[in-house]
Amino acid sequence: MPDHKTIVYADFNCPFCYVLHQRLDNLGLLNKVNWRVIQHAPGASSSSNDPKQLDLLKTEYQLVLKRAPEIKIINPNLIPNTELANNYLLTIMQQYPEKTHMFRSLAYEALWLNNLDISEKSILESIIEQINIKPLSLPQKFDNKLDSWQQLWFHGDFDLRIPALTNNRGEVMLGLQNAKSLNNFIKLGIKNNNENNNVCGFKAKDRIDILCLPDSEATLISLSENESFEMVFHNKISELFKSTIKHHPCLILVESKLDMQFSLCSRINENQNITIPIIYFQNSTFESQEMQALYMGASDYLHFPQQKNSFFERLKVHVRYKKRLDILANHATHDPLTGLFNRREIDDFLERNWRNACRYKTEIGVLIIDIDYFKDYNDHYGHINGDEALIKVASALELSLFRADDLVGRIGGEEFIVVVNQTQNQSLLTLAQRIHDKISAINIPHAKSKASKKLTVSIGIAISQAHADNNYHMLLEYADKALYFAKSNGRNTSEFAQLPAPTY
Numbered sequence: 001m002p003d004h005k006t007i008v009y010a011d012f013n014c015p016f017c018y019v020l021h022q023r024l025d026n027l028g029l030l031n032k033v034n035w036r037v038i039q040h041a042p043g044a045s046s047s048s049n050d051p052k053q054l055d056l057l058k059t060e061y062q063l064v065l066k067r068a069p070e071i072k073i074i075n076p077n078l079i080p081n082t083e084l085a086n087n088y089l090l091t092i093m094q095q096y097p098e099k100t101h102m103f104r105s106l107a108y109e110a111l112w113l114n115n116l117d118i119s120e121k122s123i124l125e126s127i128i129e130q131i132n133i134k135p136l137s138l139p140q141k142f143d144n145k146l147d148s149w150q151q152l153w154f155h156g157d158f159d160l161r162i163p164a165l166t167n168n169r170g171e172v173m174l175g176l177q178n179a180k181s182l183n184n185f186i187k188l189g190i191k192n193n194n195e196n197n198n199v200c201g202f203k204a205k206d207r208i209d210i211l212c213l214p215d216s217e218a219t220l221i222s223l224s225e226n227e228s229f230e231m232v233f234h235n236k237i238s239e240l241f242k243s244t245i246k247h248h249p250c251l252i253l254v255e256s257k258l259d260m261q262f263s264l265c266s267r268i269n270e271n272q273n274i275t276i277p278i279i280y281f282q283n284s285t286f287e288s289q290e291m292q293a294l295y296m297g298a299s300d301y302l303h304f305p306q307q308k309n310s311f312f313e314r315l316k317v318h319v320r321y322k323k324r325l326d327i328l329a330n331h332a333t334h335d336p337l338t339g340l341f342n343r344r345e346i347d348d349f350l351e352r353n354w355r356n357a358c359r360y361k362t363e364i365g366v367l368i369i370d371i372d373y374f375k376d377y378n379d380h381y382g383h384i385n386g387d388e389a390l391i392k393v394a395s396a397l398e399l400s401l402f403r404a405d406d407l408v409g410r411i412g413g414e415e416f417i418v419v420v421n422q423t424q425n426q427s428l429l430t431l432a433q434r435i436h437d438k439i440s441a442i443n444i445p446h447a448k449s450k451a452s453k454k455l456t457v458s459i460g461i462a463i464s465q466a467h468a469d470n471n472y473h474m475l476l477e478y479a480d481k482a483l484y485f486a487k488s489n490g491r492n493t494s495e496f497a498q499l500p501a502p503t504y
């Protein structure tokens with residue numbers, strides 16, 4: 001039988017998550033769960049020793065002492081940002097899977113027993129050294145995997161709480177549970193929710209990236225004392241733009257004097273993946289440029305002197321709408337089972353990239369990946385295990401891609417697609433082989449397959465120089481034909497099709 005593990009969403013900097021981790025370890029249940037690290041305060045750019053947050057942490061710490069007296073824990077004097085630690089963990093999961101558990105335990109203990117700041121590279125490297133791993137270079141691509149876990153947690157039924165446990169029937173158990181509840185949920189799939197108030201109350205601060213003059217900065221800081229925003233100030237438009245791409249703040253705030261042409265609006269709005277409200281403000285009573293700003297794509301234009309008192313409330317309204325929009329956008333573009341892009345988003349992506357490739361006369365490649373004998377798999381193991389296999393295949397596909405601008409999506413049923421820009425025949429063949437290898441490595445038994453004892457896929461590959469003569473639908477047709485040949489040739493293999501060269 002394929003294993004169907006419980007998924008745990010947790011952060012390194014949450015005391016309930018640490019204690020749950022240790023409790024599962026004591027119960028011998030850690031190998032029965034998939035531990036997915038997320039950031040409970042994803043906007044926070046650095047570690048924090050803000051007294052209010054530390055007070056909250058102290059309350060949580062005292063609760064943990066009562067609820068888990070068997071676990072050793074101290075109350076650290078800072079709340080580390082966990083982005084880097086998460087990246088290390090994911091890299092180790094991929095490159096040294098057998099050491100994942102050791103790294104995770106030591107990183108947790110560094111913070112919760114030794115009061116070490118695990119946002120520091122040197123601390124993480126010393127942990128790596130302890131477990132005999134050479135210094136790691138962190139591949140950029142893994143950010144996407146962390147993002148997808150973050151999104152699955154964010155849009156799941158977890159009420160934005162951690163630790164959150166979920167099984168493959170979609171049942172959810174929140175908080176630090178006692179041993180009996182954990183055993184029941186993880187081993188038997190029975191849910192009792194005894195301690196569901198033991199969740200991390202550490203609330204994410206919404207990040208705002210701001211470009212303004214020093215006077216305005218001082219006033220904003222003084223006005224924002226009780227606000228739940230993390231404000232990150234910049235001196236230059238280029239810096240603000242780079243930071244936006246990297247951190248995806250909830251909102252961008254710009255003093256209109258510093259971007260008189262509203263150039264930031266065009267730069268941000270050109271990039272269709274970014275849906276961040278841009279708010280301009282003026283800190284003077286000079287003539288307002290409101291009309292022009294709104295025309296250029298700003299979400300609002302505020303007059304600081306007159307609207308000082310309601311300034312932050314107005315920003316909060318924009319953030320609230322942005323969050324609602326993000327949730328809807330996620331539903332519209334992602335497949336709910338695997339978290340991959342859905343058919344609609346794949347079509348949009350192909351359309352956009354085809355146009356670009358026509359302009360630059362580059363080649364686009366697609367791989368259509370279809371699981372072999374999946375009907376027999378479902379019939380033999382049941383639909384729930386079938387769903388779990390689809391999730392694992394999706395994850396293997398994501399991990400097969402190395403370039404940030406490649407796309408992987410679920411076309412429907414047991415069929416997936418990978419789209420690769422600026423590519424060549426040989427690179428696509430190499431990628432297809434990597435996918436076969438990754439699927440083989442996840443090792444899902446398939447007793448009813450005639451191709452192998454394990455679950456396998458067939459892949460149809462097509463490549464074309466993008467040109468006004470052809471279009472991406474033709475590319476998909478060719479990939480489909482190639483897939484048909486791969487199926488006819490015994491499955492668990494790839495076939496290649498090249499579209500005819502353009503005629504002019």
Ligand SMILES: Nc1nc2c(ncn2[C@@H]2O[C@H](COP(=O)(O)OP(=O)(O)OP(=O)(O)O)[C@@H](O)[C@H]2O)c(=O)[nH]1
Binds near residue numbers: 382383
């Ligand atoms: N568990 C599960 N099964 C699905 C899902 N979507 C489609 N399927 C199943 O996927 C199977 C696809 O079967 P077929 O199209 O006959 O293909 P196949 O059995 O994989 O055979 P070949 O592709 O020829 O190797 C069907 O049984 C569908 O019910 C899903 O979301 N979850």
